[in-house]
Amino acid sequence: MTVVIPVKVTGPNQPARGDRTRRAIGVVGEIFISLGVLLLLLCVYQLWWTNVESARATEVVRSQISNEWSSTPAVVPAAGPKGAKPAPIARPASGKGFAFLYIPRIDDKVWRLPVIQGTTLDVLAEGAGHYASTALPGQIGNFAVAAHRATHNEPFRDIDALKPGDKVYVETKTGWYTYVLDRYKIVKPTDTWVIDPVPGKPNSTPTTALITLTTCNPRWASYERWIWWGHMTSATVKADGPPDGIKANGN
Amino acid sequence: MYAWIWQKLPGAWPFKVLASVVSATALVALLFIVVFPAVEPNLPFNNVTIDETTTTPPAPAPTGSPSKPASPGTAASSPTVIQEGGAPTVGDLIGGQGGSSEGPVGPVTITPAPLPS
Numbered sequence: 001m002t003v004v005i006p007v008k009v010t011g012p013n014q015p016a017r018g019d020r021t022r023r024a025i026g027v028v029g030e031i032f033i034s035l036g037v038l039l040l041l042l043c044v045y046q047l048w049w050t051n052v053e054s055a056r057a058t059e060v061v062r063s064q065i066s067n068e069w070s071s072t073p074a075v076v077p078a079a080g081p082k083g084a085k086p087a088p089i090a091r092p093a094s095g096k097g098f099a100f101l102y103i104p105r106i107d108d109k110v111w112r113l114p115v116i117q118g119t120t121l122d123v124l125a126e127g128a129g130h131y132a133s134t135a136l137p138g139q140i141g142n143f144a145v146a147a148h149r150a151t152h153n154e155p156f157r158d159i160d161a162l163k164p165g166d167k168v169y170v171e172t173k174t175g176w177y178t179y180v181l182d183r184y185k186i187v188k189p190t191d192t193w194v195i196d197p198v199p200g201k202p203n204s205t206p207t208t209a210l211i212t213l214t215t216c217n218p219r220w221a222s223y224e225r226w227i228w229w230g231h232m233t234s235a236t237v238k239a240d241g242p243p244d245g246i247k248a249n250g251n
Numbered sequence: 252m253y254a255w256i257w258q259k260l261p262g263a264w265p266f267k268v269l270a271s272v273v274s275a276t277a278l279v280a281l282l283f284i285v286v287f288p289a290v291e292p293n294l295p296f297n298n299v300t301i302d303e304t305t306t307t308p309p310a311p312a313p314t315g316s317p318s319k320p321a322s323p324g325t326a327a328s329s330p331t332v333i334q335e336g337g338a339p340t341v342g343d344l345i346g347g348q349g350g351s352s353e354g355p356v357g358p359v360t361i362t363p364a365p366l367p368s
Contacts (some may be wrong), residue, residue: 030252041279045287046294119300121292129300146300156299192302216299225301 046151050125054153057126061114065097069173086175086237089136092117099137101128101145102169104249106158111249113155115145115170125152131195135209137170138177138235144195144212149219149226156215159226167245168211168230178243179211181230186217194227208232 092098099115114127115137123129128147135141147155168179187194194214197206209232216222236243260267291297 027252038282041282042287042290045283046291049283121297124299131300148297148299151297187301189298189300190302195301214299214301216296220296222296222298225299227301 050151051153054125054148058114058153061097061116061126062100062112065100065114084237086138086172086177086235088139089172089174091136092130094118094132095120095123097127098130098172100171102171102246102249103162103166104169104245105162105166106156107249109153109155109157110147112171113147119146124148128155134195134212135197135206137172138175138209138232140209141197141206142195142199142210142212143170143179144214146214149215149217149222156213156226157219159213159215159228162228168213169243169246170211171242174238176236176238176240176243176246177209177232178234178245179209179230179232181211181228184226184228186224186226189223189225191225194225194229199229209235 089098094117097114097116101110101113101115103110110128115130116123116127117130118132119129124147128145130136131144131146134144137143149156149159162181162184164181164183166181168181170177170179185194193200193202195212196202197210198204199210199212211228211230211232213228215226217224217226234243241247257267257271260270262270
């Protein structure tokens with residue numbers, strides 16, 4: 001099909017209706033092209049730039065935590081036998097990093113990943129966010145963290161590669177905590193029961209130390225949440241050195 | 252539009268090219284530093300937390316508070332579970348099928364740890 005646009009040939013100093021129409025169409029076209037470029041730039045921002053910024057922010061928080069741990073002496077429990085329980089840490093202030101997360105199965109993303117108090121977007125851009133109302137590492141109850149699965153350095157990008165039985169290590173100033181993943185579930189974003197002290201049993205008193213990982217699902221559309229649950233299997237003091245799974249990884 | 256801008260730029264063409272590049276860069280910087288970060292929270296593919304209003308920790312609500320619409324909604328949440336995996340032996344440890352037999356589940360929780368100051 002051919003579209004014939006009537007064009008009236010006119011002199012240079014005599015702008016005619018046809019010229020105006022053509023100019024208007026040109027401007028509309030330029031606006032559309034500009035909008036297209038804008039959307040492409042948004043993609044570049046999301047897919048690339050947020051990762052660059054978050055990688056840098058994560059590194060900053062990582063060294064903040066390390067500096068803090070080394071500058072103030074840890075509360076060392078009385079030189080006990082091997083297997084002494086690490087001293088509990090104080091509840092961190094909002095936005096403050098207080099632990100490192102290690103998951104050997106997905107160690108290219110989750111290895112010495114800072115865990116920061118709170119789950120705001122600012123926090124999640126720097127590492128994993130700890131649901132402030134939930135237990136701290138090693139405590140009886142549910143230590144629940146969230147992290148991005150896409151954009152912002154995407155720490156939980158490979159959450160679907162984890163398997164039941166996989167180890168998750170948490171390092172605090174005073175101790176190392178080893179958790180073993182049990183099962184996953186895909187839930188609605190409003191299913192807050194998943195981070196309860198005993199998930200799914202709102203009124204029962206917790207007796208074990210659990211861990212919960214939450215992230216978005218599907219990866220690029222986040223209308224659901226991917227949940228992993230696990231339970232703690234060991235807690236050791238820093239003086240005893242990192243668990244075997246950390247040393248074996250050699251990172 | 253762009254032709255009009257080009258004509259309005261002063262100077263000879265090398266300067267016009269320079270001015271165009273500089274202003275385009277400034278525009279991109281403005282987008283990346285100000286506009287996109289401001290727009291981002293409203294985009295639908297970045298939410299990873301349970302209950303998007305978790306900037307403040309959910310206070311321990313009194314149990315058995317007058318049932319808001321949330322209670323029947325969350326009680327009916329078990330059928331929306333789409334997929335499940337893992338060892339079934341730990342089901343009783345961590346609560347099975349979303350506690351459908353436990354009565355309404357939802358934001359009515361008991362938090363063991365003290366709230367942050």
